Amino acid sequence: MSDQMKRIFGIDLGTTYTSIAYVDEFGKAVVVPNAENQRVTPSVVFFDGGNIVVGDVAKESSKIYPNEVVSFIKRSMGEPDFLFSYDGKSYRAEEISSYILRKVAQDAEQSLGSKITDVVITCPAYFGINEREATRMAGEIAGFNVRQIINEPTAAAIAYGTVAISDKRVVMVYDLGGGTFDITLIDIQPDAIQVICTGGDHNLGGKDWDDRIVAHLVQEFQSQTSSDEEILEDPDTCQDLQLSAEKSKKVLSQREKTPISITHGGERVKVELLRSKFEEITSDLLERTIHLTHEMLEEAKKKGYNSFDEIILVGGSTRMPQVATRIQKEFGKEPKIFDPDEAVAKGAAIFGWKLSLNDGLVRRIAAKTNRNVEDLQGDVEFSAQEVEAAAQELADEEGYTLPSVKSSLVKVKDVSSKSFGIVVNNSQNEEIVYSVILRNTGVPVEAAKRFFTAVDDQETVLIRIMEAETSEKSIPPEYAIEIGTAVMRLPSGLPSDTPVDITFSLNKEGRLKIKAVESTEGRQVDAAIETAAVIQGEELAAAKMRSQGLVVY
Secondary structure (H helix, E strand, O other), X not given: OOOOXXXXXXXXXXOOEEEEEEEOOOOOEEEOOOOOOOOOEEOOEEEEOOEEEEOHHHHHHOOOOHHHEEOOHHHHOOOOOOOEEEOOEXXXXXXXXXXXXXXXXXXXXXXXXXXXXXXXXXXXXXXXXHHHHHHHHXXXXXXXXXXXXXXXXXXXXXXXXXXXXXXXXXXXXXXXOOOOEEEEEEEEEOOEEEEEEXXXXXXXXXXXXXXXXXXXXXXXXXXXXXXXXXXXXXHHHHHHHHHHHHHHHHHHOOOOEEEEEEEEOOEEEEEEXXXXXXXXXXXXXXXXXXXXXXXXXHHHHHOOOOOOOEEEEEOHHHHOHHHHHHHHHHHXXXXXXXXXXXXXXXXXXXXXXXXXXXXXXXXXXXXXXXXXXXXXXXXXXXXXXXXXXXXXXXHHHHOOOHHHHHHHHOEEEEEOXXXXXXXXXXXXXXXXXXXXXXXXXXXXXXXXEEEXXXXXXXXXXXXXXXXXXXXXXXXXXXXXXXXXXXXXXXXXXXXXXXXXXXEEEEOOOOOEEEEEEEOOOOOEEEEEOOOOOOOOHHHHHHHHHHHHOOOEO
């Protein structure tokens, strides 16, 4: 690979496990093992004195040092009130996540002997503005140039489309990870990957199945010891049960039963957990995924998609036998388990590779046509002759095949995972949220709506920007969350009902900008939504400074 063509790595920043991948010189996506020679790294961080430890050692340390270990940090991404305190310092979710990113990247650098600078990071399709921006900030704190944040099901579909599909297919991606659930319908064609619609719950995943086992074990302990003690209040016991639950869940994916030992307060209890019991106590969780899947399919019907060709299962939690069994029973199609632990990282790497190849094509077309590279970025269409000449030159220089280079021009189009709008007063003078961009609209998208001032001589317009999980045009404010505000100052003496045109622009990563224009004098206010829920300013600068000299073990 030449110095001009930069390798872009894909990172699946998971709730329970994280992995990193790249595309090798043969055009194949490869997951890079960590220093322990494992292809996935537990997303667990241990604050060990002055050291930061990530991975298996951190996970095992949770038994002994439960208050110094952070797990499932992904579920706290974008939460403004989350802080983890250690040794007199407070850490946001973004900074803790950056340690996980640093660990997998450091190990990959040692394995490959080259520096990692540019990355594509995945997130659940159901992540909103706060969570997506927090994911980007985690990458920046770790010292990376984050080229793009892409949805996990989209990444899995990219990986699937490159190895398993040669014709047009509509594929349902059922992604049940350790902490999140996404369900997405994707139209895969030879020259395009189009997300139709997506749904899910970023607080539903394998951990919830673990928690049900833990609750069952607590009941068994209380029953066998004739005690009503809340043993989970003991941090050591709680951590021990969590680890035992995860291990037993994995065993039950292969066997019909597993023994579990519970030790607390000097007493030891043995429990035999049957797969049938495990399925019974978690059946409602599985039904929740089925309900969300039907919701998504109803949205797809509104777009003219009444059927699909295949179901692929990704995410480690889809290894539980009851998942495939229940899905086949519900939808009458046998699902395919597709590389559940690695598909997302590989898809992100392929997406990064496409970005890199596309950069090379754009540079060459710009040079040949005397145009600026900046003018050719985005959704600019090139002529067949321009593509053919630049692709052949790039293939010859980089050692790739011509078809693989041309494949970098495959279009990947995602959808908005939320609806975005503003708070207005309706004809009954009641506050509502009016959605300017609806959920499952293709991105990038720009949408405008004309609103009107409420009273004569109104001095300002307060624009409250809201995010919601529904597909309704208008909803009560309590069904949405405020993600930002903007204030427009108006000329004096305006009558009521003066038009104010508001435009929302949502890019392909799910980042939002708004523009408001008052019609009489053309006064304008622009705002890029930088939510206060995400680390920024001096706090961000301090986190980056700490990260510069940090070695993650």
